[in-house]
Amino acid sequence: MRLMQRLRRHAPSDPPAPATGSVAALLERLNLVSQVRLGRALLIEQMDTGDCGACALEVEALNDLVRQLERLGLRFVHQPRNADVLLVTGPVTTNLREALERTWLALPEPRWVMAVGDCAVDGGVFKDSPAVHAGAATVVPVDLAVRGCPPTPEAVLSGLLTLLEANASPDPMTQARHDPTLSA
Amino acid sequence: MSARALILAGVAVPSRPWPRHVLSPPSWDRLAAMAEPTLRLVALWADAEQVHALFEPSGSSEAPPLVASVPVEQGRYTALSPQHPQAALFERIVQDLFGHRAEGGLDDRAWLDHDRWPQRRPLSPRPLVAGAEPGPPELREPAEQASHLPALHQLGLGPAGDVPGGPAHLRLTLSGERIIGAEWRMGYGHRGVAAMMRGKSPRAAARYAARLAGDATVAHAAAFARAAEAALALAPPPRAAALIVAALALERVAIGWSRLAAIARDAAAPRLAGACGLWREQLLRASAAAFGHRLMMDLVLPGGVTADPSAGRLANLQSSLASLSDAWRRRPPPPRLAGAASGRLAVLLTGIEPDLATAQAALAGLPDGPVMASLPDEVARRSGEGFGEALASRGRTLHWLRVEHGLITAASPFDPGLLALASLEQALAGQLVDDVQHTVNLYGVHSPGMDA
Ligand code: SF4
Numbered sequence: 001m002r003l004m005q006r007l008r009r010h011a012p013s014d015p016p017a018p019a020t021g022s023v024a025a026l027l028e029r030l031n032l033v034s035q036v037r038l039g040r041a042l043l044i045e046q047m048d049t050g051d052c053g054a055c056a057l058e059v060e061a062l063n064d065l066v067r068q069l070e071r072l073g074l075r076f077v078h079q080p081r082n083a084d085v086l087l088v089t090g091p092v093t094t095n096l097r098e099a100l101e102r103t104w105l106a107l108p109e110p111r112w113v114m115a116v117g118d119c120a121v122d123g124g125v126f127k128d129s130p131a132v133h134a135g136a137a138t139v140v141p142v143d144l145a146v147r148g149c150p151p152t153p154e155a156v157l158s159g160l161l162t163l164l165e166a167n168a169s170p171d172p173m174t175q176a177r178h179d180p181t182l183s184a
Numbered sequence: 185m186s187a188r189a190l191i192l193a194g195v196a197v198p199s200r201p202w203p204r205h206v207l208s209p210p211s212w213d214r215l216a217a218m219a220e221p222t223l224r225l226v227a228l229w230a231d232a233e234q235v236h237a238l239f240e241p242s243g244s245s246e247a248p249p250l251v252a253s254v255p256v257e258q259g260r261y262t263a264l265s266p267q268h269p270q271a272a273l274f275e276r277i278v279q280d281l282f283g284h285r286a287e288g289g290l291d292d293r294a295w296l297d298h299d300r301w302p303q304r305r306p307l308s309p310r311p312l313v314a315g316a317e318p319g320p321p322e323l324r325e326p327a328e329q330a331s332h333l334p335a336l337h338q339l340g341l342g343p344a345g346d347v348p349g350g351p352a353h354l355r356l357t358l359s360g361e362r363i364i365g366a367e368w369r370m371g372y373g374h375r376g377v378a379a380m381m382r383g384k385s386p387r388a389a390a391r392y393a394a395r396l397a398g399d400a401t402v403a404h405a406a407a408f409a410r411a412a413e414a415a416l417a418l419a420p421p422p423r424a425a426a427l428i429v430a431a432l433a434l435e436r437v438a439i440g441w442s443r444l445a446a447i448a449r450d451a452a453a454p455r456l457a458g459a460c461g462l463w464r465e466q467l468l469r470a471s472a473a474a475f476g477h478r479l480m481m482d483l484v485l486p487g488g489v490t491a492d493p494s495a496g497r498l499a500n501l502q503s504s505l506a507s508l509s510d511a512w513r514r515r516p517p518p519p520r521l522a523g524a525a526s527g528r529l530a531v532l533l534t535g536i537e538p539d540l541a542t543a544q545a546a547l548a549g550l551p552d553g554p555v556m557a558s559l560p561d562e563v564a565r566r567s568g569e570g571f572g573e574a575l576a577s578r579g580r581t582l583h584w585l586r587v588e589h590g591l592i593t594a595a596s597p598f599d600p601g602l603l604a605l606a607s608l609e610q611a612l613a614g615q616l617v618d619d620v621q622h623t624v625n626l627y628g629v630h631s632p633g634m635d636a
Contacts, residue, residue: 047344048351050373053632054398054479057442061465078346094300095372096351099344125391130302131376150398152478 041073042164045083045107049100050132051090055117055150059089062153074160080106085163089150091119091132092139104140112163115142116156118149125149187220191239191252199569200414204236204251209262212254216262216288223250225264226603227582228274229596230282232309235261236584237271238571251571256284263289270606280371281307281378296371296635306379336364339617343372348624349601349608352631358617366612366620368605373635381595385564386412386486386585389592393583394481396597397633399442402428402435403576404583404597404633405484411583412486414570416590418563422551424488430550431471431480431489432574433543437508438467438479439577440536444518447529447622451519459516463508470504473497488556502547509540524611525619528626535577565590576600578628599633 048056062069063076077083080103092100104113115136118124123134136142146159185193194205207215223239226249230236236253254261263286265272275286276295283305286292297304303311339356341347347354353369377396381389386408393408394401406428413419420428441464448457468478474493475483483489493501521529567588574581579600586594608627615623 050375052395052398053630054401057398093374095298095374096343103344125395126375129376129380131374
């Protein structure tokens with residue numbers, strides 16, 4: 001009983017509000033790609049492209065809260081063919097470039113790519129190594145970048161919610177209610 | 185002549201804490217031919233001119249490790265893998281990075297080099313333009329089919345997707361649900377860490393050590409820092425040393441809980457999985473509050489630590505640890521695993537409490553004073569060689585460094601997974617496919633630090 005109380009006391013806090021700055025750009029792209037409406041659910045395929053493991057650990061920390069995640073409409077899948085979002089961690093080593101390209105192609109359109117962590121964003125500390133490609137954007141189009149080494153689970157979640165909002169609200173008028181930058 | 189005497193007869197090169205002995209090629213050949221059960225090879229690595237091997241006396245002997253080196257002649261040296269099978273993986277790595285050939289080795293296929301690098305032998309003084317040599321060879325042939333087994337089939341996983349221990353390629357040879365053979369192909373995560381370290385000062389290069397493996401960031405950073413301190417004959421202040429002991433123990437507990445959560449989830453023990461996930465999260469938050477980073481990445485540098493938590497923050501960390509220890513003692517029951525896995529699970533479970541105690545004791549007895557040694561020019565420009573080690577949840581991290589006039593000229597990091605891989609592949613034979621995920625976790629094989 002005391003254990004349960006303690007667990008509850010330390011239960012993760014409420015998810016942070018989505019970072020809305022990049023929603024406009026996402027919406028624009030969404031309008032271009034025929035506005036396939038997927039509703040408030042995003043299926044996420046995580047791909048490790050030479051991650052040190054810490055970014056993956058922090059993404060996994062989200063999985064520990066999986067009930068909350070699904071309530072928010074976010075679900076990790078293990079099949080790129082079923083996924084809406086490719087969540088890339090790691091700088092893209094030369095040895096994994098082809099695997100990234102193939103995985104990206106396996107996602108149905110419209111597909112989003114989220115680069116999570118400094119490595120995936122621009123290669124991070126490894127950007128000058130000849131053994132890496134300096135980030136996911138050098139290989140596939142990236143829609144959203146989440147910095148940090150590694151980013152906190154909250155920052156990753158915030159990024160995912162940004163995509164979710166864009167995904168669920170192809171209509172700019174609906175979106176305007178959530179995004180002050182669009183209402184002006 | 186015993187192997188020990190043979191090594192000690194070599195020309196001693198100063199290196200701390202253990203001297204390195206350079207053997208003539210004929211002496212090395214004799215060493216390679218000796219079946220010497222009292223010496224266990226734990227690492228083999230190279231620089232541009234020599235190949236080095238670190239042996240530990242097996243058993244309870246107090247004797248220090250022994251380091252033997254041999255000059256590479258015409259691109260070759262005599263392999264140690266026939267007598268020390270665990271050397272095979274290191275020999276493949278040395279061949280890929282430097283081009284030194286292990287003559288008579290058990291396995292000469294590429295490991296890190298997948299024919300995708302702009303240059304082959306990137307650490308050799310004369311790298312080759314890619315494509316100048318044939319690409320990576322194939323995986324081993326499946327084991328001979330035993331007549332009493334139903335038809336074998338093969339299952340190839342990865343490198344993309346959820347490969348246990350990955351990103352990697354895992355090929356399982358199966359008879360029904362049972363594994364007959366398992367072989368990993370790794371190297372996918374190679375980022376060129378040793379190459380990035382060269383030409384930098386140890387403090388500047390520490391960030392690469394901290395990013396070898398996210399589940400051992402403190403342990404790799406601490407082993408690297410200890411190697412650099414050994415090379416420069418520098419000592420961290422007592423307060424820093426105690427904080428490092430605490431940080432290493434906190435990392436082992438947090439990662440231990442991560443691993444337990446994954447194993448419990450896989451082995452249908454959801455209550456333990458859920459509890460470990462939450463405890464880990466609480467511990468990471470407590471660590472972040474005290475040290476400024478959830479995983480304590482970049483906390484440890486050669487000469488000390490970068491954060492000095494205030495008394496109030498330390499008290500908070502202490503009280504979090506007290507309540508976590510209390511919670512851990514009332515943990516839900518662990519899953520039941522079969523065979524060797526159950527022994528390894530017991531080790532993981534019983535290790536948490538002493539680590540929590542170690543962290544608490546180190547924090548309780550924290551000496552006052554600075555947390556970073558000053559680095560006057562005279563020290564910063566020294567030359568030397570050093571080894572450093574530290575304990576991660578998955579096992580021991582080891583680093584070797586050569587520093588010349590304050591800059592790293594050669595570096596070799598060793599992740600615990602490198603020594604564990606061969607025994608893991610053996611342990612999987614005979615198991616069910618469903619057991620792969622937690623077995624890999626229990627053996628501590630995780631590719632990022634191994635691929636470097
Ligand atoms: S961004 Fe940092 S934490 Fe993430 S993979 Fe790169 S080095 Fe590791």
